[in-house]
Amino acid sequence: MHSQVKVIEHPLIQHKLTLMRKAETTTTTFRVLLKEISLLLTYEITRDLPLKYEQIKTPLAPMNAPVIALDKKLVIVSIQRAGQGILDGILELIPSATVGHIGLYRDPKTLIPVEYYFKVPQDIDQRDVLVVDPMLATGNSAVAAVERVKSTNPMSIKFLCILAAPEGIEHFTEVHPDIPLYTTAIDDHLDENGYIIPGLGDAGDRLFGTI
Numbered sequence: 001m002h003s004q005v006k007v008i009e010h011p012l013i014q015h016k017l018t019l020m021r022k023a024e025t026t027t028t029t030f031r032v033l034l035k036e037i038s039l040l041l042t043y044e045i046t047r048d049l050p051l052k053y054e055q056i057k058t059p060l061a062p063m064n065a066p067v068i069a070l071d072k073k074l075v076i077v078s079i080q081r082a083g084q085g086i087l088d089g090i091l092e093l094i095p096s097a098t099v100g101h102i103g104l105y106r107d108p109k110t111l112i113p114v115e116y117y118f119k120v121p122q123d124i125d126q127r128d129v130l131v132v133d134p135m136l137a138t139g140n141s142a143v144a145a146v147e148r149v150k151s152t153n154p155m156s157i158k159f160l161c162i163l164a165a166p167e168g169i170e171h172f173t174e175v176h177p178d179i180p181l182y183t184t185a186i187d188d189h190l191d192e193n194g195y196i197i198p199g200l201g202d203a204g205d206r207l208f209g210t211i
């Protein structure tokens, strides 16, 4: 496994992922589960946030207490549509994060991503960025999205997905060996339509009920 790839195997996450995969899981439940997994992942991927110390008073005594020491808030860049499900979870824990959007869809025949929207904070060059999308299949969408974000010169970039195919991991790590990639599972293979097997189906469709 490439050293930049981290599979987060927490039992709560794995259990919830199994529920998301089930064909009979409704859109309402799928949305709740994706949000819950995203909350748990936020805990993991923010482990290395810097801390500084601030003088405070508890009801009983003064104390030098830790607080997060980011000059500029984190930017979460969501790959639309399905990235929205992860974004909602992260924003619950980090409400002060700024948000960027990349509109991308995969052409179903060529599997090449088509960009239809791009908007990120103007001062992104002074911020750390987390790019989110639940699915890394061929990796074409994530590769293109990270390329686009790189062109805005942020201080750092991480990529977070829920489910990855080995083909997507290979592609992503080859093009972006400098970008840490977090996922909760690596599945078996892609089918002839570029879907992850066993996977969970089309994340965007399941999240928004457009099946």
Ligand SMILES: O=P(O)(O)OC[C@H]1O[C@H](OP(=O)(O)OP(=O)(O)O)[C@H](O)[C@@H]1O
Binding pocket: 079, 080, 081, 082, 083, 104, 105, 106, 107, 111, 113, 133, 134, 135, 136, 137, 138, 139, 140, 141, 142, 168, 194, 202, 203, 204, 205
């Ligand atoms: O690794 P890839 O082969 O590029 O596939 C992954 C992409 O496919 C899905 O989006 P989709 O194109 O279905 O768009 P949607 O979110 O609007 O449904 C998914 O959310 C990723 O963005």
Ligand SMILES: O=c1cc[nH]c(=O)[nH]1
Binding pocket: 135, 137, 194, 195, 196, 197, 199, 200, 201, 202, 203, 204
């Ligand atoms: O399995 C897949 C592949 C691409 N996009 C999805 O939503 N699911």
Ligand SMILES: [Mg+2]
Binding pocket: 202, 203, 204, 205
């Ligand atoms: Mg889709």
